[in-house]
Amino acid sequence: MVKEIITYPTPLSVEYATDVRVFNDELFALIEDLKDTINENNLDGLAAFQIGSYYNVIVVKNEDGELIEIINPRLIAHSGRVTTEESTAYYPNQTAEITRYENISVVYQDRDAKDCSLKASGSMAIVIQRKIDYTFGATFIHKMSKEAKEAFENRLEYGGEVGSADYCQTSFKRDKIVLIMNVIMVFMALGFVASLFIEDSLLLQNIWKYLLYGSIGVVLLDVVYFFYAQYEGKQQSGCSSCQIGNIIGTALIVLFKLSIIMLLSYFFVYQ
Amino acid sequence: MARLVVLGGGVAGHTTATFAAKWLGSGHEVVVVTPNAKWNWIPSNIWVGVGQMTKEDVTFDLAPVYAKAGITYHQAKAVSINPEGNESSDKPFVTIEYTSADKAGQSETIEYDYLVNATGPKLNFGATPGLGEGSQLGEHTVSVCTADHAVHASEKLAEAIEKMKAGTRQKFLIGTGHGMCTCQGAAFEYIFNIEHELRKAGVRDMADMKWISNESFLGDFGMGGLHMKVGGYVVSSKLFAESLFAERDVEWIIGAHVSKVEEGKVHYELLDGSTGEEEFDFSMLIPPFAGVGLKAYNKAGEDITDTVFAPNGFMKVDANYNAGAYENWKASDWPRTYQNPTYKNMFAAGIAFAPPHIISKPMSSPNGTPINPTPPRTGMPSGIIGKAVAHSVCDLMTKGENAHLHEASMAEMGAACVASAGKGIFDGTAAAMTVYPVVPDFEKYPGTGRDTDYTFGEIGLAGHWIKHILHHLFIYKAKLNPGWTLIPE
DSSP states (O other): OOOOOOOTTSOOOSSOOBOOOOOSHHHHHHHHHHHHHHHHHTOSEEEGGGGTOOBOEEEEEOTTSOEEEEEEEEEEEEEEEEEEEEEETTEEEEEEEEEEEEEEEEEEEOTTOOEEEEEEEHHHHHHHHHHHHHHTTOOGGGGSOHHHHHHHHHHSTTOSOOOOTTSOOSOOTHHHHHHHHHHHHHHHHHHHHHHTTOOOHHHHHHHHHHHHHHHHHHHHHHHHHHHHHHHHHHTOGGGHHHHHHHHHHHHHHHHHHHHHHHHHHHHHTOO | OOEEEEEOOSHHHHHHHHHHHHHHGGGSEEEEEESOSEEEOGGGHHHHHTTSSOHHHHEEEHHHHHHHHTOEEEEEEEEEEETTOBTTBOSOEEEEEEOSTTTTTOEEEEEOSEEEEOOOOEEOGGGSTTTEETTEEOSSOBOOSSHHHHHHHHHHHHHHHHHHHTTOOEEEEEEESSTTOOOHHHHHHHHHHHHHHHHHTTOGGGEEEEEEOSOSSTTOTTTTOOEEEETTEEEEHHHHHHHHHHHTTOEEEOSEEEEEEETTEEEEEETTSOEEEEEOSEEEEEOOEEOOOOEEBOTTSOBOHHHHBOTTSOBOOSSOTTOOSGGGOOGGGSOSSOBOSSOTTEEEOGGGBOOSSOSSOOOBOTTSOBOOOOOOOOHHHHHHHHHHHHHHHHHHHHHOTTOOOOOOOTTSOOEEEEEESOOOTTTOOEEEEEESSSSOOTTTSTTTSSOTTSOEEEEEHHHHHHHHHHHHHHHHHHTTOTTGGGSOO
16 A cells, blocks of 8 residues: 655654564565555655654665565675765655765565575665664764754755654753853853952952842843743653753752852852 | 572672661671672773773772671682582572682582572673683783773773874774673773773874674664664664764774684674674773573582573573563563572572573574674663562561562663763763663553653763762762662662
8 A cells, every 4th residue: 555655844753663573464564555655656765664654674676676675674784985966755855965885784584584684785775774774763864964964954944853742852942041041150150260369349349249140140040941941841742751850950050050159259259 | 597698799789788788687697708809880990991090999898898787798709509408408508619818719608598699790701712711801802891801901002092102003993792792881981981082192093993793783782772862853872873983983893793803803703694804903892791600409419500590601580581582572571579480589680680581683694693782781770670689588588488579670670871982071971871661661662662751861071970970979879888778779
């Protein structure tokens, strides 16, 4: 049966693929679906992941146009490197220059669960590598340099961060509040260090005043952070529990750092 | 007054003995038999191996700690177990051979009411020709498995750095020295710590670094891999590891069984059946682990080692050893109480218990050579199992032999691992990973077999700080300093 191929911006990787353990009709049906979908869309290969299955199965077309069933593949050996212009069904109408191994050796199982191996080079080697990447939750973006990745993502309609409710983000807007608090505290710490070399009591009083204002600012920001972070966390229904500890910890770490600066300042700067 | 004998004083044995001594008080006796005079926080051996810590930083004398805890301590190795006693007595006993300088070679028997086997592994260097003889490290490679090995490794590393400073390129080959190794994590830490030190020494450009391992994909770590949340994305540990290797310019050979080690060269066989050779100037290859070779005898003095121990020398416990092929493996195959099925007063903890099967996908080359990581059961799982076994034994001793046994299945247990990738207060890095459960449960969590909400990882400086704090925290705990019971395993 021809299946719908998952395309950008639908997130591809929620989990990485799992090895096939039971070789049964469910697997054979999946392989037939992959073949039908490849033929219908005139593709050079597909990973089961691309049609929404989490099994570690890929089907690729060899030089003779035959479809090879590759179950539980592992890329064992490689040599040489080659850079080519690649396209993939996940990003329709997009191409990118990707560097991959020129020659590869892959071990895998066939539909009878028999251990097999194949050696590939040229375009087939590239397709197999790209499909194996899919089974581990990656697209060719992961093979790009940081600059190439940014440039590619800028060309995409929704950028690179296509979210999913099923997993935790680890970069948040709230991190910017933490950054501001840290910057303020760095300046406060610098003010404290500078005060150790100053003897003018008027100047010291002024420094203390700025440190006090700074600390009030940081405390207020910390409160804002605490509540905003929880609000932001609730947008991620999948994992609010794993964030709450992080939020409390981050807020406490800020207060701890601030306390140290202010305690030292109280003894050495305050007059 | 009953007697608990704990064989081994590593993470599992030490945890079992110290908790048992605390819970049992003076009403019962706890005896520890371990061939070592010192306790070693093994994870930090990596830092000894790159000269960033000394042997003294990662070890301490056991005798004063056991004296403080009221534990009877014999610096000796266990040789055999007689779980039915002998012809003259029904009381089970172990035969030990002293290793301390004053009594070296002397034998003694110690009767027990309960026995916990936590002997850890025999470092089976002898399994690979040229890697060593028996449990002795050979002359061609180095190791970080013990503190002394790590000191030796750091000396060799210093020599290699001097050669590079003098203008001679050096080839580094780090990884696993056999197709059936575990502990890839330790080798992973070591290669990146070396890389970090070479950069610090300004000789990184003079070094060719290569990883060799029995994993079928980079980032398997003997656990079938895991997925990690990195920078807002969920990626498999394969991508995470591959990018780290590429970023640090470390090449890799995977799916490899090291078949022979010579001076400056290893021979290996790959999963696809091909063979190859790799030259090196400096190499650290982790040996495979085996049981320590304990024998068991019945009342009549007949050898019953096969009844008590699995063929690999690890003690049989309440696991399903007849799970069959990969497709039949279940989370429930894994042991829960670690009680020996034949002799109910014997338990095994840590590496010493025989796992029912491996965790990663079993693989072998077309020549029939098995090449797959064996299950890791060190660190946090070892400590948790040790504590659960201590709990069970204490209940059996105080509440009677029908007491409920405590459970700690690796298929229901999460574990945290912090893998160092370079030591430094400001430029250190470590990958902090949590995985739940350690053994995938494909019935409960279809797909990866793991709970995606509790399996994640990050790499960065904070990870290094955590690793460093853990170093001090666990040594503090193992020394039984005030509040030690509050520190988790």
